[in-house]
Amino acid sequence: MVLAARHGESSGQNALTQLCQEYWYPLYVFVRRRGFDSHDAEDLTQEFFARLIGKKSLQSVHPEKGKFRSFLLASLKNFLANEWGRGQRQKRGGGQRLLSLDEERAENRYQSEPADQSTPETVYERAWASTLLDLVLARLRREYAENEKADLFDEIKGFLSGDKGSSTYAQIGARHGVGESAVKMTVLRLRKRYGALLRAEIANTVDTPEEIEREIRHLFTVLTK
C-alpha cells in the first residue's frame, strides 16, 4: 500500500489517506510528548497530514528508507522543526481538514497513558502498536459481526492472547451444547484469521514480507520496555 501510495495514483492517495486516518494517534501522542498542549497538538497533527497528503510527500518515500512507521515519525519531526519554527501557526489547519480526527477521544486516551519517563519516540511506538492491535481486533470483530457471530467472538476471544482464558474449551462447549473439539476448532479458526489480519495490516506499513515478522518482534519489545 505504501508502494501504491507513492506512485501518486488516486487509489494510492486514497490508501494513504486511509493509513493516515488510522495511524494519526501515535503522531498526536508524539506531539503532545514534545510539550504541546492538546489544542496545538491537534492543529499540528492535522496540519502535518494536510502537508503530507497535499504535497505528496510520499514521493520521497523509498524502500530503503524503511518502515512507514519510521517514515512518518521522521517526517513529523522534520515538520515540527521547520514549520513550527517559522511561526506559521495561524495558517495551520485553514479550515480544510483532510482527516476527520476524533481529537477529544484522542486526548482522553492520551491522558490515560501511563505518565512515565519514556521518550516521545517510545511513547509513539507504543501508541503505534496499540493502534495496530486496535485496528486488527476491530476488523476481526466486524468480520464476525457481519457473519452474525459477534456473540461467538465474545465467547472465544479470550483464547486469542493465550490458552488460560477464564473458561476452558470443555466449559464453553458444555455451556453451549457443543463438543470440546468444536470449540477447539473454532478457536483455531479465530487465531488463524487474527494472524492473517494482523499480518495484512502490518503489510500495509512495511515494504517486504520479511519485514512483517521483524515489525511484530519490534513492537513486542517496545511494549515490553
Place this chain on the structure above:
Amino acid sequence: MTHALCPDCGAELLPDAPEGLCKRCLLLAGLACSPEVSETTVGDVAGLLATPAPALAVKFYSFGDYELIEEIARGGMGVVFRARQVSLDRTVALKMILAGRLASPEAVERFRSEARAAANLDHSGIVPIYEIGEHDGLHYFSMKLVEGGSLAREIAREKIPLKRAAQLLARVARAVQHAHEQGVLHRDLKPTNILLDGDREPLLTDFGLAKVFEHENLLTCSNTILGTPIYMAPEQALGKRDLTPAADVYSLGVILFELLTRRVPFRGKTPVETLRQVAEDPPLSPHCFNPEIDRDLATICLKCLEKEPQRRYVSAAALADDLERWLRREPVSARRTSPIVRVRRWMERKPALTAALALSLLLLTGGPFLIKKARDARGNKDAFVEAIARSTRQKLADLRDKWDAGDSFVTIESELRAEAWNARSSSAAPEARSERYIIGIYAHEEPVETAEGFAPLLAYLETTLSDSRSNQVRLDMRIYKDNETARAALVKGDVHVMRMGAGPYALARKEHPGLRPLARAKPGDFLAVIFTRADTGIKCVADLKMGRSFAFGDADSTISGFHTRAALARAGLRARDLTHAFHRSHDEAIEAVLAGNFDAGVAKLSRFNLIRKEHPDLIALTNITCISQPWVARNGLPPQIASQFQQAFLTLKDTNVLGQLPDKYKCDGFVATKEEDYVAMWQEREDADRFMEGEKKHFSGQPEQPPNSK
C-alpha cells in the same frame, strides 16, 4: 489504580487493552500463528443434524468451506443452515442431507444427478444451486440464500388477497414450466418449498430431490421422511412411477387452493386417510371456504385438482396463462365441470365404495329388478354408474310419492342430498366423531325442488360448522308440508333448527320458551299490500264490507296467516263478512283479483309493483309490514352449536349459495335477530284471531276458477 493481570503473562491489563486482551500476548499470538496452520476435520456436525442446536452452538461449527451461522429449516431430507462460504466470502443456504438418507451408492448417484439437473436450471423464479458436494461423509449442496421466509409462513401469517395469490402462483407456475422444459419435474411442490425474496417474489427450491428420496412404497415411509401426501397428485400418491408434468400442475392447484382459502383440499387424520381422500374424493370448490373467490378463479383451481392427469392444464404455462387472464379480467380457458359430470367421475373412480353405496341404496329403495340390473352391470362401469344415478333418482321419486301420499314431512339425509346435487360435505366417508342435526323447512310444495334450492345452503352450513367444531357435521333436511306440523315438530324437538315464518315462531315461542331466533334474511322486514282494482269502487280497507270477496295467498304464510287478517280485523272486518278464499300462493291470489273473481286481495309489495306495471288499474289500499322468516334453534343442543349456526348464517355472503335459494326465499344475506323482534307478533296474533271469530276453520274453498297449477 490496580489493573487486572493477563492470565498468560501476568502483565497489567490497561484500560486501553484491545477487547480487554493483553497486547504483548496478542503480538506473540500473531507471531506464533503462521498461515500454514491446517484444520483437522471435526466430525460432530452430524450431531447438529440429529437435533436442532442452540443458536450460538451452531456458530461453533464449520463444514468444509462453510462456516455455519444458524439453522433455518429442517425437513425429512436434511437440514438447511445459513452459512458463510469462506473462500468466496458469501453467505449461502447450505443444505446437508441427513446421514442415512442416501444409504446406497445408487441413492448417492441419484442425488447427484438430480441435484446436477436442478443446478442447471437458470430462472429468476428458481433458487440457484451453487455447489453440490460431500464433506466428512455428508452430502450437501449450497444455494442462494433467500431470506424472506417461505410461502407457508406467509399463508399462516395472513390472509392473502386473491390478486396476490394469483400473481404468486402464476410466477411459480412459470418457474415450474421452465424446469419442465429442461426435463426436470419438481415432484414435491408445497408452500415450504416456495421461498420469498426481499421483493416478496417467489422462488422455488428443492427441484427434483423428492425423486431421490422416494422409496418403493410411500405408505411404508414414516411421516418424517416424506410428510403427508397433501400436495401430491393422486397418481403420485398412489405410487405411480412414470409421473408427468401434470403431477406438478396438481400440486400447484393445491397450493393455489391453500393461498385462496388457507386450507388444503384434503387433510385426513392420518397420511393414509389423506391419501385415500386425494385419490378418491372430489375436492370442494375453494369458493365454499372463501366466498370472495369468483367462479373463474375457482374453476382454474379445480382444473388443476382433476384426478385424471389429462383433464388438468396441459402445462404449467397454460395454468400461468389462465391465471394471468384472470388477473386481466379476461375470460379464462378452464371450463366449469357440471355437477352431474363431477358426481359421475367421482363414482367412476371409486367402484368399491360405489358398489357398497349402491347396494345399500338398492336394498332400501329398489326392487329385485334394480338389484339384478346392478349385478349385470358389474364390470360394466357405465351401466353401473347409470344404475347408481337411477337409484338416486328413484329414491328422490319415492320421497315425492310419500309426500303426495299424505306424509306430513319427508327427510332428505345429508348423504342423499350430496349424491343428488353434489353439494357434498367436506368428507365423503362418515367418521366416528360426527354430529348430525335435522334442519326443518316448511315448504308446502314440491319437496324435491325445495330440497334442491336449499342444498347449497345446507352444504355451506355443513362445511362451516364442521370447520368451527373440528368435527364432522351432517345436516339432514326435513321438509314439512304445513306450518302447524312444522311448529309442533320444533317444539317437540324433532328438528334442531328450523326455518319458519315470524308469526308461527312467535306462537311456538309461547309454547316453548327454549327457542331462539338465530338469523333472518336481509333486508329483514318486507312489505305486503292489500289491494283492489279501480273498478270495484273500494277506497279503503274498511270498504271491504258485506258481499265483497277477498283473495288470500298461502294460508300458512305469515302475510295471510297473521298480518292480513289482523289488518282486516283492525278495520272492523270479520271473516264471516267476506267471501274469501286461500289460494296456493300470493301470485295466484293476485291473478284471481285481476281476473275479476275477487274484489281485493293481498300480495307482496314487490310482486304487486311488478304486476301493476302491466295493470295500472290496480290500487293499493294499505301496506302491511312483515318481518322476514327466521331460522330458529331449539335449546338443548350441544354447547355452542346454536351460536355457530348463527355465525355461519351471518358470515354467509356467497352469492352462489344465496343465489340458488328458491325464488320465494331469495335473499342477499342474513342479519341477526332478537327475541324482541317477535313480541309485536302477539298483538297481531290476537287481532288475527279476532278476524276469524265465528269461523270454524271453514274457508270458502277453492276459488271459482282455480288458476292453472304450476
